[in-house]
Amino acid sequence: MSRTVGRSDWAADEDEDELPQNQIIKNKDGTETIITYAIREDGKKIKTTRRIKKTVVKQIVNPRVAERKHWEKFGQEKGKAAGPQTDTVSVAENIVFRPTANWKASSDDKGEADKKKADLKQAKIKCRICSGDHFTTKCPFKDTMGVADEATPAEMPDDAPQTGGAGAGSGSYVPPHLRGRAGGGGGEKMGGKYERDDLATLRVTNVSEFAEEQDLRDMFSRFGHVTRVFLAKDRETGRAKGFAFVSYADRSDAAKACEKMDGYGFGHLILRVEFAKKPDGK
Amino acid sequence: MRPILLSGHERALTQVKYNPDGDIIFSVSKDHVVCAWYSHNGERLGTYHGHQGALWTVDVDPTSTLLATGGADNTMRLWEVKTGRLLKTWDFPTSIKRVEFSADGRQLLGVTERRSGHTGSIVVYEINPDVDAPQSDEHVLRIICEDSKATVAGFSYLAQYIIAGHEDGSVSQYDAKSGELLYNTQVHEADMQITDLQWAPDRTYFITASKDKSAKILAADSLEVFKTYQTDTPLNSAAITPVKDYVILGGGQAAMDVTTTSARQGKFEARFWHKIFAEEIGRVRGHFGPLNYVAVHPQGTGYCSGGEDGYVRVHHFDKPYFDFMYEVEREQAQAKAQASL
Numbered sequence: 001m002s003r004t005v006g007r008s009d010w011a012a013d014e015d016e017d018e019l020p021q022n023q024i025i026k027n028k029d030g031t032e033t034i035i036t037y038a039i040r041e042d043g044k045k046i047k048t049t050r051r052i053k054k055t056v057v058k059q060i061v062n063p064r065v066a067e068r069k070h071w072e073k074f075g076q077e078k079g080k081a082a083g084p085q086t087d088t089v090s091v092a093e094n095i096v097f098r099p100t101a102n103w104k105a106s107s108d109d110k111g112e113a114d115k116k117k118a119d120l121k122q123a124k125i126k127c128r129i130c131s132g133d134h135f136t137t138k139c140p141f142k143d144t145m146g147v148a149d150e151a152t153p154a155e156m157p158d159d160a161p162q163t164g165g166a167g168a169g170s171g172s173y174v175p176p177h178l179r180g181r182a183g184g185g186g187g188e189k190m191g192g193k194y195e196r197d198d199l200a201t202l203r204v205t206n207v208s209e210f211a212e213e214q215d216l217r218d219m220f221s222r223f224g225h226v227t228r229v230f231l232a233k234d235r236e237t238g239r240a241k242g243f244a245f246v247s248y249a250d251r252s253d254a255a256k257a258c259e260k261m262d263g264y265g266f267g268h269l270i271l272r273v274e275f276a277k278k279p280d281g282k
Numbered sequence: 283m284r285p286i287l288l289s290g291h292e293r294a295l296t297q298v299k300y301n302p303d304g305d306i307i308f309s310v311s312k313d314h315v316v317c318a319w320y321s322h323n324g325e326r327l328g329t330y331h332g333h334q335g336a337l338w339t340v341d342v343d344p345t346s347t348l349l350a351t352g353g354a355d356n357t358m359r360l361w362e363v364k365t366g367r368l369l370k371t372w373d374f375p376t377s378i379k380r381v382e383f384s385a386d387g388r389q390l391l392g393v394t395e396r397r398s399g400h401t402g403s404i405v406v407y408e409i410n411p412d413v414d415a416p417q418s419d420e421h422v423l424r425i426i427c428e429d430s431k432a433t434v435a436g437f438s439y440l441a442q443y444i445i446a447g448h449e450d451g452s453v454s455q456y457d458a459k460s461g462e463l464l465y466n467t468q469v470h471e472a473d474m475q476i477t478d479l480q481w482a483p484d485r486t487y488f489i490t491a492s493k494d495k496s497a498k499i500l501a502a503d504s505l506e507v508f509k510t511y512q513t514d515t516p517l518n519s520a521a522i523t524p525v526k527d528y529v530i531l532g533g534g535q536a537a538m539d540v541t542t543t544s545a546r547q548g549k550f551e552a553r554f555w556h557k558i559f560a561e562e563i564g565r566v567r568g569h570f571g572p573l574n575y576v577a578v579h580p581q582g583t584g585y586c587s588g589g590e591d592g593y594v595r596v597h598h599f600d601k602p603y604f605d606f607m608y609e610v611e612r613e614q615a616q617a618k619a620q621a622s623l
Binding site for chain 2: 073
């Protein structure tokens with residue numbers, strides 16, 4: 001273990017700027033603190049503090065073996081310092097090896113593969129509209145029915161009260177015009193603010209948790225008419241979850257905003273802005 | 283246990299060997315270089331330069347002063363262990379697949395490859411244990427393998443026999459003085475090459491590994507098969523552990539198929555079998571290529587394996603390895619302890 005002390009030499013002999021002297025401090029609990037200074041490739045000074053506990057393990061070996069331990073290195077190792085070199089020697093992760101009497105040839109290997117196969121077989125295609133065994137996009141009721149209870153954040157209305165959205169299951173009162181939205185109600189989906197142009201919606205991520213919807217609206221309306229801002233909030237704390245959706249009336253405005261606002265510093269974080277992926281992957 | 287990973291080689295390992303005291307590991311690979319490592323911490327002692335081709339084999343004499351190597355450059359070489367100095371080169375018409383010292387270090391055998399116009403053979407040289415003394419150019423014995431070339435060979439106890447494993451899966455016993463073929467028996471499946479032959483510490487019995495997915499323990503004098511260890515993968519190497527009655531088998535998918543298989547399917551694990559009950563007791567993972575050689579520490583405290591992946595992994599056994607006993611073994615140990623009270 002004493003080699004760690006010697007290792008600091010290489011840094012010491014090639015410093016042009018004066019670096020503070022390396023320090024070795026003996027601690028009371030028997031450990032040593034070694035502080036070394038070096039200059040990195042990019043010119044920055046670094047201070048390395050290591051705390052080392054030295055334990056002496058005495059081992060009695062054959063005198064022949066003891067003699068061989070002090071042999072000079074040769075070949076490619078010629079002139080290298082004592083101790084393992086990092087380029088040729090490393091320590092692998094710990095392996096638990098426990099011999100057992102009834103060791104079974106790794107049956108879990110096969111089990112895993114079989115399980116995967118079975119899973120694949122069982123995986124059924126399920127339509128999100130009518131629960132039939134076809135893709136949602138191929139559903140015959142696609143135009144007449146909405147997607148059943150798959151409220152993604154993008155589809156959550158920004159102005160609806162938080163509790164009202166979930167409504168259906170809990171016993172609380174839900175106003176008639178909001179009823180059935182979670183249940184996939186038909187007519188209301190059409191027209192108005194619910195038919196959104198996802199092409200002009202931006203997804204904003206890495207939003208500070210102290211952000212407010214109004215902040216985003218202010219920032220993004222510089223680039224055009226913002227029709228909707230949705231900031232995902234944690235239900236319990238009321239703080240932002242870190243992502244938001246901003247919809248524009250015009251796609252070109254959205255593109256401009258996407259370009260300008262991506263990488264914009266907001267709060268203590270840097271915003272990431274991209275076009276929202278369409279929820280059904282169309 | 284935390285294996286030590288030795289990454290000094292650039293190509294697949296072909297053989298790794300402990301010296302008789304177990305403090306140094308020698309490794310050879312297809313990258314033409316021989317490396318010597320301290321087994322306790324993996325520090326590289328040095329490298330031996332001179333070979334012009336892939337190396338197939340290495341062995342060290344009982345006093346750890348001389349090192350023999352053989353390779354695809356059609357030479358067998360003798361080195362001074364301490365300094366890496368080349369002492370002697372023997373030239374052959376074909377490559378050397380295996381070298382081994384006798385137990386007293388006075389004889390060195392080499393197995394030569396068969397190639398167009400040349401039959402495979404086993405040659406034996408007298409060795410002068412003094413590093414500065416000249417070594418003889420002439421072999422004292424040459425055994426021609428007419429039917430099937432020898433792939434591995436070694437000296438039995440007292441250098442009485444030379445035992446050779448062949449390409450066709452048979453094992454032969456030769457008189458080590460006259461070179462006369464005493465006995466030949468088909469041990470492994472026909473046309474399944476014997477890939478390794480390693481001795482028990484007293485050299486009265488040995489273990490063979492074969493491409494037929496099995497390893498067998500045979501007696502040196504009668505060539506009787508004592509034990510068979512049947513696995514599910516072609517084997518490249520097998521070793522007998524001292525102290526505990528285990529054997530370690532190494533192998534895996536053939537090297538040419540490695541890129542097409544995942545590490546799990548490839549079965550690149552060292553397999554531990556109980557030597558007497560011939561039951562598998564555990565595996566050690568780690569390599570991501572077939573194991574080309576496994577070597578056991580002569581004091582039974584660890585083992586190392588060289589893989590097609592270019593790494594040597596050195597393992598020091600920990601407590602569960604030494605504690606493990608079958609029920610009958612435990613009863614026996616208890617009875618013995620009581621008797622001695």
